[in-house]
Amino acid sequence: MLPRLFALPLAVGALASLAACNFAQSGNEAGNEAVAANEALPDVTVPDLSLDTMKTLVGELSSDEFEGRMPGTVGEEKTMALLTREFAGAGLKPGNNGQWFQDVPLVEITAKNVSPLEFTGGKTDMSLDYGSDFVAATYRVTDKISVADSDVVFVGYGINAPEKKWNDYAGLDVKGKTVIILVNDPDWETKGNDGEFNGRAMTYYGRWTYKYEEAARQGAAAAIIVHDTEPAAYGWNVVESSWTGPQNVADATNNHMDATAANGWIQLAKAKQLFASAGQDFDKLRAAAKKPGFKAVPLGVKASLSFDNTIKKTLSKNVIGILPGKTRPNEYVLYTAHWDHLGHCGADATGDDICNGAIDNATGAAALVALAKAHVAQGPAERTIVFIALTAEESGLLGSEYYAENPVFPLGQTVGGVNMDALSAAGPAKDLVVIGRGKSGLDRYLEKAAKLNNRVLVDESTPEKGYYYRSDHFSFAKQGVPMLYFEAGEDLIKGGVAAGKKAAEDYTENRYHAPSDEVTDDWNWDGMMADLKVYFAVGRMLAMTDAWPNWNKGDEFRKARDESRPTS
Template sequence: MKTFTTSLLCLVLSTTAYAATEKPVVDGRIIREVIKEISSDAYEGRGPATPAEDKTIAYISQQFQAHGLKPGLPGGQWYQDVPTVTITADPAMKLHVESKGNAFDLAYSTDVVLWTKRQEKHTEIKAADLVYVGYGIKAPEWGWDDYAGQDVKGKIVVIEVNDPGYATGDPKLFSGRTMTYYGRWTYKYEEAARQGAAGAIIVHETGAAAYPWTVVQSSNTGAKRDIDRDNKGMDRVSVEGWMTGESAVKIFSAADQDYAALKKSASTRGFKSVPLKVQGSVAFDNMITTSKSHNVIGILPGTSHADEYFLYTAHWDHLGHCPPVKGDDICNGAVDNASGVGGVIALAEAFAHGKKKTQRSVVFIALTLEESGLLGSEWYGTHPVFPLPKTVGGINMDSLQMIGPARDMIVTGAGKSELEPIFAKYVIAAGRTISPEDHPEAGHFFRSDHFSFAKVGVPMLDASGGLNIIGARPRYGRQQQEDYTALHYHQPSDEFNEDMDFMSAAKDLDLFYKVGLELANTRTWPNWYKSAEFRMVRDASLR
C-alpha cells in the first residue's frame, strides 16, 4: 500500500504540469458534430422502432465505418436485432382484498398499479395468500435471506423498496445509505419470481424509492415495452406492481398487523417473513403487440488477443415525440444521449487513428431502448455477440458533462470494481480528483445500460465529468446540473446548443480512452470487489 501511494505521488508530480496543456486525444469536434446531427428535429427524438430509428442507426453505422471500425456482427452486419413486445394492461382492474370478516378493493392507479410481463391475453390471480417478505432480499454475500423457511409459491408477496442499509443508515448493513442492487425494484420482482410467487407488489415510499407516486403511475400505466423474451416472460411472476403506503396500512390492519412495527423489524438481521392471513385477487386483459429495434455494433479487432474485448457503450434512443411544451413536441435528447453516442464515435476515432493497434479487440456499441428500461443492453447481455467471459470490462456513457472544464470526475456506485483504481490513476495523473456522487441512495448505478452488463458479470465503469468547474463560482456546476434536471431532462428543450463545452467533454473522455487503452493491452482481468453484488456471477462465468 505504501509503495503504491509513493509511486502515485511521483506520477502526480511528474504529469500535472504536462496534463494542464495536453491536447485531448479524443476529438471534441466529433462529439459536437454527432450531437448537432442526431439531436436535430430531422431525427424526431430517436424513438425506437420508428422511421427515426432507421435514420439514426444508419447515421451511426456510417460514422463507425468512416472512422475505421469493422461491423461487429457476423456477415458484415452492423445491427443486432432487438425484438420487443408491448403489453398494455386494461386499466379497468382493481386489487380485491379479503380477510376474515373484511373485504375491500384497492383502486387502479390511485391505490395500486399492477401489470404483467407475461405475454398472455388474460392475467388472473384468485384469492392468493399475501405474505410480507420485508425487503424481499436473498443475498448470500451479506448473509441475508428474507425468504428463508417461507414457501411463497402461488402467493402474493408484499415488499419494501430499497434495502436495510438505507432504512437504518447502518454502514455495516449492505452498503449503508448507498443503494445496492438488492434495493432496486427490478431485483424484487426477479427474486419473487425465483421463489415461485404468483404476484409481487412493492410498497411505495417517496424517500426510499427516490421518486413520488406520480412517477410510479406515469411510468407503469399504459403500454409497457419489454424485450420479446425467448420464454415470453413466463419465468416472471404473473402480476408485478406497486401499492401506496396507505394501501399497505389498510391491508396490514385487515390482517391485525402493525405495518410500521413490521416494517421496522424487516431491516433487522434475522427478520422472518410474515404470512398475512389476507387473500388478494386480481384479473385483467392485455393487449400485446411486437416490433423490432436495433443495437449498432462496431469493432476494432485486436492483434494478439482478438478474442478478448473491451467495450464502450451509449444508448442512441430517446423519447421521440413527447407531450408538447410551447408547441414543441420533439424530445431531441441532445445531452441524453446524443452526447454519449458522440462520445462512443469520438472514442472509436481515437482508437482507430491511434499509432498502434491494441492487443485485445475494442468494441463500440450504440444501444437501443435504454429509456424503456435498459432493454437493448439487457438483450445484448442475454444474447451476447462477444462471449461475456472474454469481455474484460467496459465504460458506459449516458449524458456527457458539457458544462465546463471540471477539476473533478464523479464515479457512480463507487466501491464496486477494480476498474475504479485504474481510472483513478489517470484522473490523478491529469491533475484532477474524484468526487463522490451526490445521492448514492438513489441507485444511479442501476439506472443506465452499464447495469445490464454488470448483471451478467462484466465489470463496468460509470463515471462522468464533475461539477467543480474551473474558473467558475463554487456552486456554478451544481446549479447548471440542477437546472438541466429541472428544466430540460426528458423535455423538448434538451436541445443542441453551441455553448456546450465539447472540448471539456473530450478531456473527460481522454480518461476513458486511457483506461480502455491500458486494458486492451494487458493480460489482466479486473474483477468486481468481493463485496459487490456481481462478483459471484462473474466468478461463475469465468469458471
C-alpha cells in the same frame, strides 16, 4: 448516471450468485491486485475531441424526428442509419463479421384497457387509478392478464437471503397472492456502509428487479412495490413515464410465463390508506420490516386487476464498429453506450409526448462517434477497440445482456472497457464520480487518465440509490469483463458542489425520462468535452498495454473472470 426502470428478471443462477454479494464502495482499500503497483501504464496523448460532432449528433438523435428512439419503431430505423453512417465516416470497420448490426430479439408488450387496481374486504373498498395512483405491467408474453380476488400480504422488503439468515417469505405460502413490498434494503437509512445489507450502500436485494424476481420464485400472482422517493431515488413522475406505454422484454421460449402475472408500483399515500383500511399501521410495519426475524403480515384484503396486451415481436439491434489492432487484433477493448430511449411517453403541460432523451443517452451515443474519430486519427492501437451502441437499456439492459451472453468477440479475449451513460451539460467539474470504485485493476487506468486531465476521483455520495445496477456495464460485469463506469463530478469549476448538486437535482426532478430532456441553449458543453478526454485516455491506455486487469481478489465478479480467462 441516473435511475433505470423496467428490467427483465435475471436467470435464477445469475441472480443467486449476484444477490449473495455485497457491493460495497470501498475506494482503493482493496488495492489493484491484478495490476502490479509498480507496473508502468502506457503514456498516451489526449487529443481535442470534436465539439461539432457532439453538438450535431446529440441534436439530431434527440430531435422530434427520431421520436424518442424507442426500439422497434421508426426512431430505431433512423438511429441505425445515423450510427452506421457516422461509424463508417469515422473510419471504423463493421464489427460483426463484416456487418454493423447484432440482432437482439425483443418482445414489445403494450398494456391497454388497464382496469383500476381494486382492494376489497377492508374497512373501505379502494379503487386506484392507473398512472396517477399505481402502475402495472407484465413480463409474460400473453394477450390477457387477470388477477382476481388475490389475497394481499405485506412481505416487508421481499428479501430471501440465506447467507444473511434473512427470509421475508419464511413459513409463507404466497402462491396466487399479491405481495406488497418496500423498496431498497432494510438498512438503507444507515449513515455509513456498515450493516446487514451494506448499510447506506444498496445491495442487489434492494433493487426492485430483484424483488419481482423473488416474488415470482415464491409463486406470487402480483408484486406491488410501495414508491417512496428517497429510497427509490426518483419521483413518481419517473415511475409513471417509464411504466406506461410500450415495454420491451427479451424474447424467451417460455414466454416468461414463470414470471408474476403483474408487477407494479403504488403511491406511498395510497399504500398507507390501504394498510389503514386493513386495520394496520403502515409506518409501524415498515419499521418492523427493517429488523431481522420480521414476519410477513396478511392484510385480510383482496386485490383485483386486469389488462389486455398488444404483443409485437421484433429484432432490435446493437451497432458494432471496430478499429482493428495492429499487433494484437484478437484482444478487445470496449466502449459502450446505449442509443435507445422511451419514445412517446406521458404528455407534458404543452402536449409534448416525445421523451427525446438528449442527456439520456443521445450524449453517450454521440460520444461513441466522437471517440471513434479521435482514435482513428491517432491510428490503430495495439489491441482492437470496439465501439458498441446498445439497444434496450431503458427496458432493462437488454441489449448489453444479450451481447454479454452472445458475444461477438470472446469474453476471455475482451480486456475490459468503459460505459458512457448520460453525460452532463452542467459545465466542467474538478472531480469525477466513480461508481464501484475499488473493484478492479481498471482503477489505476482511470486514476492516471484523471490526473492527466487535472481531475480528482471521488466515490459516489449516494450509494443507497444502487446506481451500480442501472446501466450497461453491469451486464458485462456479471460475465466477468472488467468495466469502468464513472460520471461527471458535482464540484463544478463555476459554483462548486452547491451548483453541481442543484444541476443534478434539477435534471432528475424535471427532465429525466420526461419530454423536457432536450437540448437547450443553456447547455454548457465544456464539461462534457472534458469528460470525453478521460474516456479517451482510459480506452487508449487499455488498448496500448499488454496487461490484463482483473477484478480484485474477493470481488463478486472475480470468479467469472477467472473462469473465462484462467491465465489472467
